[in-house]
Amino acid sequence: MQIQVDRGAGQISMSGEFTFTDHAPFKQMVSELFATTGKSVILDLSKLDFIDSAGLGMLLLARDEAKKNDRDLILRRPSGQVKRMFGVTKFSTLFTIED
Amino acid sequence: MFKWRQNSAAVQTLAEPEAPPLAPVAPAEPARHDELMQRWISFAAMQQRVIRTLVSEIQQTSAVVETEADQLSGRFQRLAVCAEQQTARVDDLSRLAIGIEVDGEIVPIDRIAGLLEETLSDVVEKILMLSKDAMQMVYALSELNSNVDRVDTCMVELSKINKTTNMLALNARIEAERAGKAGAAFRVVAGEVRELSGATERLSVDMESELKAVTDGIASGHETLKRVATIDMSHNLMAKDRLEVLMAALIKRSASLASVVAAAMKEAEVISADVSAMVTGIQFQDRTRQRLEHVVDTLHVVDEALDELKVATAEALPPTAEGQSLDTEWVKKLLDRFTLGDLRARFVAQILDGEQPVEAVAAESASASSGTIELF
Numbered sequence: 001m002q003i004q005v006d007r008g009a010g011q012i013s014m015s016g017e018f019t020f021t022d023h024a025p026f027k028q029m030v031s032e033l034f035a036t037t038g039k040s041v042i043l044d045l046s047k048l049d050f051i052d053s054a055g056l057g058m059l060l061l062a063r064d065e066a067k068k069n070d071r072d073l074i075l076r077r078p079s080g081q082v083k084r085m086f087g088v089t090k091f092s093t094l095f096t097i098e099d
Numbered sequence: 100m101f102k103w104r105q106n107s108a109a110v111q112t113l114a115e116p117e118a119p120p121l122a123p124v125a126p127a128e129p130a131r132h133d134e135l136m137q138r139w140i141s142f143a144a145m146q147q148r149v150i151r152t153l154v155s156e157i158q159q160t161s162a163v164v165e166t167e168a169d170q171l172s173g174r175f176q177r178l179a180v181c182a183e184q185q186t187a188r189v190d191d192l193s194r195l196a197i198g199i200e201v202d203g204e205i206v207p208i209d210r211i212a213g214l215l216e217e218t219l220s221d222v223v224e225k226i227l228m229l230s231k232d233a234m235q236m237v238y239a240l241s242e243l244n245s246n247v248d249r250v251d252t253c254m255v256e257l258s259k260i261n262k263t264t265n266m267l268a269l270n271a272r273i274e275a276e277r278a279g280k281a282g283a284a285f286r287v288v289a290g291e292v293r294e295l296s297g298a299t300e301r302l303s304v305d306m307e308s309e310l311k312a313v314t315d316g317i318a319s320g321h322e323t324l325k326r327v328a329t330i331d332m333s334h335n336l337m338a339k340d341r342l343e344v345l346m347a348a349l350i351k352r353s354a355s356l357a358s359v360v361a362a363a364m365k366e367a368e369v370i371s372a373d374v375s376a377m378v379t380g381i382q383f384q385d386r387t388r389q390r391l392e393h394v395v396d397t398l399h400v401v402d403e404a405l406d407e408l409k410v411a412t413a414e415a416l417p418p419t420a421e422g423q424s425l426d427t428e429w430v431k432k433l434l435d436r437f438t439l440g441d442l443r444a445r446f447v448a449q450i451l452d453g454e455q456p457v458e459a460v461a462a463e464s465a466s467a468s469s470g471t472i473e474l475f
């Protein structure tokens with residue numbers, strides 16, 4: 001998975017496949033972003049092709065972290081397999097998902 | 100249309116109220132009157148044959164209709180039983196279409212789908228919880244690993260300090276030896292410091308050993324968690340998606356089936372009701388038979404009346420040398436109107452040839468064996 005961070009906009013753009021092997025850089029990027037000021041943190045998933053159950057678990061941990069920091073975590077433009085996974089797991093009841 | 104009507108015009112004219120009073124009877128009139136009476140007797144005889152033939156036909160037809168109606172009633176009653184059984188089967192089918200029988204209870208398809216959805220949602224939730232907890236442990240172990248790395252660094256620093264301390268103790272011992280007797284106390288302190296350094300070194304080795312065990316344990320735990328966390332359960336999650344699609348299709352099919360069965364049930368009920376109504380309708384054949392018996396009885400009365408009148412008229416007339424011949428012309432015209440060959444043959448035999456009508460029962464069996472329908 002490739003990660004691009006826009007600290008000014010409070011946004012992380014993810015592309016490729018989000019799996020267990022990405023846990024260290026993802027955690028670091030999320031921690032960095034939560035350290036900045038702002039209300040929302042946006043994960044742009046428009047170029048993310050695949051997510052596994054570990055990836056879903058990491059998103060849930062990021063959500064807990066956002067709550068601790070009183071921040072909103074927004075998942076933006078999921079598509080394909082990622083969108084179907086969000087549908088099956090009813091992520092829309094846990095996250096703000098923007099199309 | 101018959102000849103006798105034209106010939107009786109004079110008699111009808113005499114009966115009209117507006118007709119002039121009858122003229123004195125001329126000598127020729129009695130002969131004319133007698134001739135007319137003879138013709139009337141002849142016509143009455145022919146009428147009686149017609150009446151008896153009609154009576155015979157009515158009785159035969161009534162018997163045939165009764166037999167056929169009985170058979171038809173039997174068939175319809177069997178049909179009614181079949182229709183009722185069919186309705187019961189369709190009713191059973193409708194229950195099967197609604198759901199599946201489990202322990203004697205019909206569980207609707209949509210409820211099964213709901214239970215499956217509930218179960219799968221629970222499984223999905225647990226998979227998510229497991230994934231989240233696994234990743235949280237991975238994070239915790241990574242953090243612990245960092246802490247152990249920092250402790251390891253401290254141990255390296257401690258080892259360096261210990262080496263320096265040991266060197267200091269060794270130098271102090273050398274200096275004490277140089278000082279001779281004056282350095283005896285210093286020599287004891289140097290020895291103690293060296294002992295202390297040795298003890299610290301041994302402790303450091305033990306700690307490194309323990310730390311290595313901790314590091315190895317963390318690494319092992321991390322590997323185990325990695326194996327757990329990298330089990331891709333996305334296919335299992337997507338199975339819920341596929342099952343939901345299948346269940347939706349199953350519910351749709353069940354609804355279609357229920358709709359078809361409901362329509363079939365209505366039709367079966369209509370058929371059952373129609374057949375029952377037909378069975379009831381056929382039973383009214385008894386009333387038809389009773390009506391025909393009245394008609395036959397009436398015709399018998401008319402026949403007897405004609406007989407009496409014919410005898411009385413014949414007695415009032417002078418005897419004739421030769422009997423009046425039967426007036427067959429109008430009968431032939433009547434028979435020309437018949438389109439059924441066997442009926443016409445019977446009328447010819449009984450009216451023109453004077454044969455006696457066939458008994459009803461015998462005719463019934465004959466018609467039943469040879470068939471009563473003539474196609475034309």
